[in-house]
Amino acid sequence: MKRLVVVGGGNAGTLIANLLADKLEVTVIEPNEYHTYQPGLVDYITGEVDENKIKMPTSSLLKPSVKWVRSKATKIMPENRTIISESGEKFEGDYIVIATGGQNIPVHSLRGYHTIEDAKMIKNEVMNPRGKSFVIGSLPGIIKCPAAPWELSFLIKRKYPDANVSVIVPAKQPPPLQVPMSNMFNKKANELGIKVYKGFVIQEVNYNERYAVSTEGEKIAFDHLIIDTPISTGFSELADKSGLIPVDKSTLAYKDGVFVIGDANSTPTPKTGAAAHFQAEVVANNILAEIEGNRSKESYDGTAICAVYSGPNEGMLVWLNYEKSKALGPTSIYRYMKKAFTRLYWASLSGGVDFILKPLVESIRKS
Structure with a gap:
């Protein structure tokens, strides 16, 4: 054998x-x-x-x-x-x-949030906030999921409607395949009152005075800074x-x-x-x-899908392969899909949900 x-x-x-x-x-x-x-x-x-x-x-x-x-x-x-x-x-x-x-690369004492240990520290801040200013985003490079910072910002704004939530995006313009996703997320951020800083690349973080400075000298104050870092x-x-x-x-x-x-x-x-x-x-x-x-x-062929929370009763869906991409929603169906997959994930590790997953992906591709 x-x-x-x-x-x-x-x-x-x-x-x-x-x-x-x-x-x-x-x-x-x-x-x-x-x-x-x-x-x-x-x-x-x-x-x-x-x-x-x-x-x-x-x-x-x-x-x-x-x-x-x-x-x-x-x-x-x-x-x-x-x-x-x-x-x-x-x-x-x-x-x-x-x-x-x-593995997330630590930069400016930022570590990402893709392990239970790192997520626990961020959860403590989110559940016990010291202030109302949340700055969420990523650093340049390959990150685990380009949609994740947006999703987290939507969830925090939903949890704390009076909070000042900002998203920083290191690229001034998204890669061509990410344009539909970027347009959808920017529209939702505008609806929710989330400020988006495009082309903001963090050069310095002052944790004592609580502000971040970009490579172009722009400064953003924060009470909570949640940044995804590149992986290697x-x-x-x-x-x-x-x-x-x-x-x-x-x-x-x-x-x-x-x-x-x-x-x-x-x-x-x-x-x-x-x-x-x-x-x-x-x-x-x-x-x-x-x-x-x-x-x-x-x-x-590069196929990937990602369901994203976008509001109390709605979600979005991003589909792409090496050649093209689609951004769908918001609708309650995609929120339900995201919630359901938290339970279905364990069965997927043996191929147990492919009878659902494969037809779904194919229908999106053809739509």
Whole structure:
């Protein structure tokens, strides 16, 4: 039986391990005891859900035949498909899948909010505010989800209607594929009275006097500063200048037999859970095509979707691939979709919601 070693037990790593568990000898190297549903962290930060709703034991999410090694991978040797763990143990595979996610780079003492630990600190500020001025945004570079700062600003404004909420966007103009999303979010921000600063790149943060200064000298005062920072891979020796691991954007291959899926790769598509899910499915199919020879190989086309809260009873939906994008809503349907997926996510890690997900994506693509 062919061997697969998966580095990382997050969304993409767990899914591909489960999809191939009955066909290959699968080992997952993952140090964390609990798996976090990252899109649910905005619900957690704003007090909509408890921590136990957005995390599950890693062991409970992997099929019984998958071997889970609770350890951190410290070295990846793609040339001979070998992984070394922090204990010095060596793992060799016929196939290697790197699914380590992206780690936020601390800048100006800002850390992002994509772990339970970081989200707890921000939740404490949001639930116990010292003042009414919230500045939310991101730094230049690749962030986990371009929609997340907007969504958080909408939720905080809903929670505190009298608050002064601002969004800072480092780019003066969005990339072409993000124009529909940007237009929709800017319109909603205007409706809610949220001020948007475009082209604001943080150069300095004064925490004592509570203000941030841009590279152009513009100053914004804040009581609470919530900024997402760029991500990079923990394996810098494999990374390109983006800080992530380069792959063929269609096959997601780094080298023959070595694939990178999810946030760790440098594909030009937003880092969303849906993108990681679809990438895992493509790679799983193509590994089986090589082994069994009874199916056609597939190509990943950049498909990603993201449902976003935008108001008390409404939500928005962003869909895109490598070629085009759509921004839909606001409507109550997309809010319900976002809420529902907090529960459905756990089933998705075994491919259990594809009978819903795939037709939905196809209908949006054709609409």
